[in-house]
Amino acid sequence: MNSNVALSLAVLATALAGCQSLDRSISQIGYTPIRPPQTIVAPGSIIRVTSARPLKVATLCTPASAYTSALKVEVSDAATYKWSQTIKSSFDLEAKYKDLINAELGQRSVRSVDMTLANGKVLVLPDVEISRAVIAGATDPACQHTVAYWRGRNVPLSIVSEVLQADVTFTIIFESDVSADVQAKITKDIAPKLLANVGIITDNTVQGEALFWGVRDAPELVELYTSGQVAGPLDEEMAAAAHRSPSSIQGLLGSRTRTKVRSPILSDEAVVEVTLEGAATQ
Secondary structure, eight states, X not given: OOTTOOSSOOHHHHHHHOOHHHHHHHHHTTOEEEEEEESSSOTTOEEEEEETTTTEEEXXXXXXXXXXXXXXXXXXXXXXXXXXXXXXXXXXXXXXXXXXXXXHHTSOOEEEEEEEEEEEEEEEOOHHHHHHHHHTTOBOHHHHHHHHHHHTTTOOEEEEEEEEEEEEEEEEEEOTTOOHHHHHHHHHHHHHHHOSSOOOBOXXXXXXXXXXXXXEEETHHHHHHTHHHHSOSOOHHHHHHXXXXXXXXXXXXXXXXXXXXXXXXXXXXSOEEEEEOGGGGO
16 A cells, blocks of 8 residues: 555535434544544554644554554453444434535435444454563564654653444435436445445445544553664563463563553544554555
8 A cells, every 4th residue: 555545534524424413422432533544543553643623643654554463452341332232323423424425426316315334343453462462572664763753852642542443334315306227327436435445335425444443542651662672682681470360461661661641642532533554554
């Protein structure tokens, strides 16, 4: 993928995928809604803020480019139950989104667009997984260098610790005078504006699987990720701490690097727009 390609689509795409009632529901359970729904901010991704108003973040490193071995991500049963209850409803996109679609098409063809989510899961990255990667020397040097570059410029960085995942089906209700052929063409044309990762397209539906809709982040995990570089080679004391518990190794790292637990850089009171930077494509 070209490093300049942004997965944050145009304002139209953000509005279409950003049903306000769903955003509010995501915020109410303590996550930051992300738009458009996509898959690049998996747990373990390293992100930076590129704009405060509106809130935008860029993915510096995906898990695949940040770590040389796969992280073990867990499914939280309790959080998954709450998320699954949240998405039981079928969310109607507001009338203004229908108008935006019609304006994009240059004609009034769409009556409404319904959005249904299913197969909800909450994916969680245990802190100890980053500790294990550091101890095993499984952090990628290129990502380490990129993180050091932005930290040196005091840019807020964080690591995605949890994501809300779900499948989605957009059902497009057309005006009665729109032929089947035209419906199929319109659906195909607007599919990329509804989703960053388009799956199955039919005459009047657009589907996406295992997309991320909300995130939580933990800035202090960036200190943990860079601990091998900041604190020097990991010694026997560090290895012993890792075997005891994640909290013990973080306490040890904190004493060496004067780490302070920071507030998340993302807020559950805003919708974040996500882009992909060149470092994530290496």
